[in-house]
Amino acid sequence: MKKKLLSMAMVLAMLLAGCGQPAASPAATPAPERASTSQEQTVLAGDVNLRVRIAGDADAGAVLIALHGGPGNASDYMVSLEQLASGDLAVVNYDQRGTGQSTAPDEGYSMADYIADLEAVRQAVGAEQVHLFGHSWGGVVALRYAAAHPQQVKSIILMGSGVLTPEVAQAIQRNKAQRVAALQEQGIIPQNVSTMADLLPAYFSNPRFEMPDELKNMYYSPVVEQRTWQSLANYDFAAGLDKLEQPVLLLWGEDDPFGSEMAEATRDALVEAEVEFVVLQGCGHYWHECPAAFFAQMRAFLSLPPAL
Numbered sequence: 001m002k003k004k005l006l007s008m009a010m011v012l013a014m015l016l017a018g019c020g021q022p023a024a025s026p027a028a029t030p031a032p033e034r035a036s037t038s039q040e041q042t043v044l045a046g047d048v049n050l051r052v053r054i055a056g057d058a059d060a061g062a063v064l065i066a067l068h069g070g071p072g073n074a075s076d077y078m079v080s081l082e083q084l085a086s087g088d089l090a091v092v093n094y095d096q097r098g099t100g101q102s103t104a105p106d107e108g109y110s111m112a113d114y115i116a117d118l119e120a121v122r123q124a125v126g127a128e129q130v131h132l133f134g135h136s137w138g139g140v141v142a143l144r145y146a147a148a149h150p151q152q153v154k155s156i157i158l159m160g161s162g163v164l165t166p167e168v169a170q171a172i173q174r175n176k177a178q179r180v181a182a183l184q185e186q187g188i189i190p191q192n193v194s195t196m197a198d199l200l201p202a203y204f205s206n207p208r209f210e211m212p213d214e215l216k217n218m219y220y221s222p223v224v225e226q227r228t229w230q231s232l233a234n235y236d237f238a239a240g241l242d243k244l245e246q247p248v249l250l251l252w253g254e255d256d257p258f259g260s261e262m263a264e265a266t267r268d269a270l271v272e273a274e275v276e277f278v279v280l281q282g283c284g285h286y287w288h289e290c291p292a293a294f295f296a297q298m299r300a301f302l303s304l305p306p307a308l
Contacts, residue, residue, distance in 0.1 A: 038082060043094070045120035047108060051101035052094040052121055056085030062154070063127040064302065065092045065118065067138030071109070072225035074100030077214045080288065081133065083307070084298060092130075094121050096141075098224035109228040111144050111235055118145045122152060129154040131302060136160050136285065140237065147240035156273075157249040157301060159294075160256050160285045162266030164237040175259035176202065183207055196220060204284040205255035212288055241269045248275045249301040251294065253283035276301065 038055040053075065064084065068075045075093040085091040097117055098104035118141065122130055131154050134142030139161025146153040162168075179202045183189040188207045190198055200215070201207035248270055252263040267277050278297055283290035299306060 038085075041124070043120055043124040045097070045117040046113070047105050048097045048117070049103045050094050050097065050117055050121060052092060052124065054090055054092050054125065055082035056090035057087060058090040058092070058125045058127060061086075061088040061090065062131060062302070063090045063092060063122075063125055064131040064133055065094075065121060065125075067118070067132065067134040067141050068093070068096065068099075069136030069138055070096065070099065070220075070225065071137050071228035072099060072221045072223075073137075074102075074219035076100060077218045077286075077288075078135070079214055080212075080291070083295065084302070084304065086304070089302065089304060090125070092121065092125055095219075096224075098227075099221055100219050104221070104224070107227070109224065110231045111141075114141045114228075115145050115148050118142075119149060119152075128152070131155045131157065133157040133159070133298075134161050135287075140164060143241060143244075144237070146244055146246060150244060150246070153246050155247045155249070155301070156244075157251070157298065158266065159251045159287055160253060160258070162250070162262040163241060163269045164262075165265060168262050168265050171261035172258035175261075176257045179257040202257045203286060204289050205253065205282050206289065209284075209289050215286065215288055238269055242271050244270055244273045246273055247301075248273045249297065250275055250277045251287075251297060252277070252279050253285055253290070254279050254281055255284045257285060 038053050040051065040053050043050045043052050064081075066075070066078050066081050068078050074095045078093050081093065082091050095102040097109065097113065129152055132142040132146065134140070134157070136159075139158040142156055142158065142161075143163070146156055180189055180193075180199065183201055184191055186207075188201050193199055196218075197216075200211065201209075204211075250263060250266055252260065263277065267275050280287075280290050280293050280297075283293070287294035295307060298304075
């Protein structure tokens with residue numbers, strides 16, 4: 001069993017880290033400068049300082065904490081979520097440990113560490129209960145936090161994420177490999193993949209999608225990715241999820257390169273939760289390709305008024 005779980009972790013390190021960056025990436029891509037009227041603060045979580053960004057008034061209404069993909073990416077590509085912020089909802093983004101503008105410990109990348117970091121952010125913003133949004137790897141953290149702190153979670157929104165099992169890992173590995181191979185045959189992805197940019201077209205419904213800068217310039221730390229998956233070699237990602245009762249919005253791009261197996265496994269695992277499963281047409285792994293449909297679903301689920 002140990003060997004099987006380790007194999008799954010190695011597969012997921014390649015497939016679920018934000019954009020599936022090659023393990024040979026030589027160094028962390030720096031986090032770009034971000035201009036915004038949002039407030040930023042530093043939150044101490046154990047041995048790390050987490051850079052937290054808050055749009056809206058956390059004291060005035062509900063709070064949505066967003067968890068970025070990776071492990072190894074940062075929150076710079078999540079800034080578009082701040083358009084949901086209003087007097088009724090604060091949107092909180094933060095760079096997970098070791099990424100972006102948060103500090104990087106030499107060790108301490110277990111799931112317990114990621115859960116404790118999220119709890120520190122929740123306490124810092126002063127919200128008794130929060131909505132959680134998790135993209136890709138961020139959804140894994142959101143589900144594990146909800147299993148550990150169910151009383152603090154009001155609802156969960158997942159995009160391109162869900163329950164990880166050895167069977168799901170094998171399926172998404174196969175699906176993504178087929179997608180990449182097809183694009184290589186078309187000359188869209190080079191035969192010799194060497195950079196993150198080489199693989200990005202596989203993550204979109206339209207492989208020629210013109211990406212916004214926040215996707216082109218995403219932060220990435222291969223060290224954080226490696227250390228995290230090493231610490232999760234024997235982790236049971238599904239434990240306790242069958243007891244969650246919070247409403248869940250499960251968003252999945254119809255052309256996500258990972259296929260639908262993870263989404264279906266997640267829906268089936270959350271047996272006590274009220275799961276709304278929505279397939280976004282003309283969309284891949286990122287909502288940036290289908291923003292109108294994505295934000296309409298988000299607003300409806302969070303009971304926010306439609307965008308003007």
